[in-house]
Amino acid sequence: MRGIENHFLSQHPEKDSEWSEEQWKALLDLLIKQGIFNWREVTSLALGHLNPSQVGTSIASNKNFQAHFPPRQTWLNVKKWYFNQSGCCADCSTRLELQADHLIPKEIVGAVTFKVQELVNSGRINTADAVAQESGAMLRTELQGYTEFLRDRLKTGRGLPEFSESLQSQIAMGIYRCVVNNITDRKIIEGVADQLSNMVLRCRRCNVVRRPSHKNGGLAFLTTEAALMWILFVKRPQRYSDFEKLCRAYGMTMANIRFQEAWAMAKWLNQQGSYEISEDCQYY
Structure with missing residues (x-):
């Protein structure tokens, strides 16, 4: 599976804003092959987000x-x-x-x-x-x-x-x-x-x-919650400290606790043997 990931990354631009539709589809296919979620779950989620605003x-x-x-x-x-x-x-x-x-x-x-x-x-x-x-x-x-x-x-x-x-x-x-x-x-x-x-x-x-109060709105291509997972699954940092740096480089300005919460996904997958965390990863 690691070889598939490396080949996948080598075929994609460094910035997500430069990805094509086919490259986004390839990421989705890869996550499904890895068992992160299945087609029923992702389709159900998309249908939920289609539901008109209340x-x-x-x-x-x-x-x-x-x-x-x-x-x-x-x-x-x-x-x-x-x-x-x-x-x-x-x-x-x-x-x-x-x-x-x-x-x-x-x-x-x-x-x-x-x-x-x-x-x-x-x-x-x-x-x-x-x-x-x-x-x-x-x-x-x-x-x-x-x-x-x-x-x-x-x-x-x-x-x-x-x-x-x-x-x-x-x-x-x-x-x-x-x-x-x-x-x-x-x-x-x-x-x-x-x-x-x-x-x-x-x-x-x-x-x-468009909100003036959100001073850094628009700096990132994805929403924050999506970008956190994109960094985790595409960049695959092996240390929490590297994950945090990647999030900051992406343009995220929120408190570190948001990054720590997202890092839980790496910890969960690591316990299942599907995400590599460095042995010298301190604290996290």
Whole structure:
């Protein structure tokens, strides 16, 4: 089996982002031959990730969305919106692990609101018209910065977002209402982003890539959980210390405990004689 692995690795690029569809299929075939899982298990897992996102819970049951519709009408509107989607990630076109995501992030809504409130509190603007004008202007500025942030980050074929004038006006009006009503609760303020017109379907990874709060989103090709196992089964480090270094080199920035948890797979397989761990591997 070790000879098969070496031949396999010699035929594949060093970076997973450069792998072809056939090379990914070859990895799957190899893992099945090794008995890591079987076709039934992997197919069942894929079917589970195809299951549409539970928007009835995440959107229709959310009071922020409910505020935009008459009583008991939210789910009807959410369902209409949901059925009219393509069923694919708006960025990468996958059908796996889709989630409802905001076009204009909550973080931007919060940032703009607090900046406008600061202008009001300092006396630099003191009329309702000025608040409305500044809310719209500052939102446009923040969205321009967000677009540039994404332009620099999105290097894997994902498109830049388009923010319609009507959507910007809706969000700016929500910001205006928060400011004139002196609302300072961040949860309420960021809830302004919770409007169906501001929602889109994205896969879990693309969702993370677009979030300004995830500073290293998009650095890695795979999701973290997938990348940990890719490193383990493809690179096959024999020491935990080497595994940790490979994870850092891949672009992972989380706490070491995530690597230690993943290393358990190496330990389990080693007990079965199907993964080699160096005798001088200390502690782990």
